Amino acid sequence: MTTTSAPARGGARVAVQRFGTFLSGMVMPNIAAFIAWGLITALFIDTGWVGQNGPVEAWRWADSRMLGGGETADGTLWVGLVGPIITYLLPSLIAYTGGRMVHGVRGGVVGAVAAMGVIVGANGTIMFLGAMIIGPLAALALKYVEKLWEGKIRAGFEMLVDNFSAGFVGFFAALAAFFWLAPIMKAVTNALGGAVGFLIDNGLLPLASILVEPAKVLFLNNAINHGVFTPLGSQQSLETGRSLLFLVEANPGPGAGLLLAITFFGVGAARATAPGALIIQFLGGIHEVYFPYVLAKPALILALIAGGASGVATNAIFQSGLVAAASPGxxxxxxIQTAPGSHLGVILSVIISAGVTFAVAAVILLAGRKRDLAREEAGQSGFADAIARNEANKGKASAATSVLGGAGTAAAAASTEGAVATDAKEIRSIVFACDAGMGSSAMGASVLRNKIKKAGIEDVTVVNKAIANLDGTADLVITQQQLTDRAKRQNPDAVHISVDNFMNSPKYDEVVEMVRRQHDN
Structure with missing residues (x-):
């Protein structure tokens, strides 16, 4: 077992990254609920596909018997789902997830109870921001309160004390959220909404790309997207049935245009890997795959800003948008999330943003082509260094961009990771763990799962989870080097393996061999 500690780093950028990671950890596990709400909204609000005034008159087939006795076919039953889900269910899920990240399931329950205080106190204002604050805070309060009598409760009274302590913390947290936090968060949300409205009304929202596109390359997008655009976009969507804020950051057009330009006008390894990166980015929605290309040639950020701004402007002109967040992008x-009547504007925003980015990037690449070819011939392309800087910006190895490094990345991983130590513990359950438990860990789990399947091993499970959700049942936990210490604290009894990246690690073959030997014995 090999563990390598990440170098200590500080600064505002790292702090914002950590904040963004925590926000995404609350939102990302609940994206399915956002998608479900988006589908209900797109179909059944008054201007939806089957609403009273929608483009499809399919609503007329419904009668009182089909709607459950006494209900008329005016959309009341279905529209009744839209408001409660966005007002109560989604903020409660976010608060529960945030509380669970801090103090397990009980912390999640207390966080959800406390969230109802800020939800009701805000009187109809969507309280994603409030839920993101009160959920973790309530769980943290429970955690510290329970430390006061930890190990001092007489046997047989533990459940009684635990339940009542959580109940009282939830009670007081809900009251505090209702009387104190809700008015503050309502004012903050209204102020942010007013600022965005001012930008939209004055045609200035495309300028947001000046901040958003560089922030994406520096992995600061989670704090912006999940902290600002998703809450405000959801409020707009509830009121008007659509919001262009969902596409300010998630529009796949700028990244696609950049990668197309590199495919045609790039040089060396960048040009060779760009077509594959384009598929991952545009179809898979993993935008971070194009970040190393920008880091290798920083002037390309101008192309992304121009493309992003043109996409926002297109949606503003056509008054088009999505009904809910598109994640991944x-x-x-x-x-799927495009609002009824918005398809022309949304599709054009993707095409135009890609075209503008392609044109600007092509000019930049052609202007420096001779210099780039000379550096390539001298073995100084800088693309491999850009991949390393990209991982440094993220704060951990990137599974998405590791596919760009090819054999070289695998060789580098082999030289730095060391060997997997043998362990007497029988391996039946393998967990890939990362911050959110999704993108990179899911890709790594897929790689190892295929290797184990090809080896003919059938009784070993390979799954991916967020580190906060490790429950002590895993026999083997695989994490990126910077996260191993956190995983050990969460699941101390497991065998822990550190890797440089989740896609090309040579340790996977060693894991398969170790499991095979155990099963043969």
């Missing part, structure tokens, strides 16, 4: 997710 795949063209498929974007089309």
């Amino acid at each position: 795949s063209i498929f997710a974007v089309l």
Whole structure:
């Protein structure tokens, strides 16, 4: 077992990254609920596909018997789902997830109870921001309160004390949220909404790309997207049935245009890997795959800003948008969440943003092509260094961008990771763990799962989870080097393996061999 500690780093950027990671950890596990709400909204609000005034008159087939006795076919039953889900269910889920990240399931329950205080106190204002604050805070309060009598409760009274302590913390947290936090968060949300409205009304929202596109490359997008655009976009969507804020950051057009330009006008390894990166970015929605190309040639950020701004401007002109957040930022997710009547504007925003980015990037690449070819011939392309800087910006190895490094990345991983130590513990359950438990860990789990399947091993499970959700049942936990210490604290009894990246690690073959030997014995 090999563990390598990440170098200590500080600064505002790292602090914002950590904050963004925590926000995404609350939102990302609940994206399915956002998608479900988006589908209900797109179909059944008054201007939806089957609403009273929608483009499809399919609503007329419904009668009182089909709607459950006494209900008329005016959309009341279905529209009644839209408001409660966005007002109560989604903030409660976010608060529960945040509380669980801090103090397990009980922390999640207390966080959800406390969230009802800020939800009701805000009187109809969507309280995503409030839920993101009160959920973790309530769980943290429970955690510290329970430390006061930890190990001092007489046997047989533990459940009684635990339940009542959580109940009282939830009670007081809900009251505090209702009387104190809700008015503050309502004012903050209204102020942010007013600022965004001012930008939209004055045609200034495209300028947001000046901040958003560089922030994406520096992995600061989670704090912006999940902390600002998703809450405000959801409020707009509830009121008007659509919001262009969902596409300010998630539009796959700028990244696609950049990668197309590199495919045609790039040089060396960048040009060779760009077509594959384009598929991952545009169809898979993993935008971070194009970040190393920008880091290798920083002037390309101008192309992304121009493309992003043109996409926002297109949606503003056509008054088009999505009904809910598109996550990941795949063209498929974007089309599924497109509001009725917005398809022309949304599709054009993707095409125009891609075209503008392509044109600007082509000019930049052609202007420096001779210099780039000379550096390539001298073995100084800088693309491999850009991949390393990209991982440094993220704060951990990137599974998405590791596919760009090819054999070289695997060789580097082999030289730095060391060997997997043998362990007497029988391996039946393998967990890949990362911050959110989704993108990179899911890709790593898929790689190892296929290797184990090809080896003919059938009774070993390989799954991916967020580190906060490790419950002590895993026999083997695989994490990126910077996260291993956190995983050990969460699941101390497991065998822990550190890797440089989740896609090309040579340790996977060693894990398969170790498991095979155990099963043969």
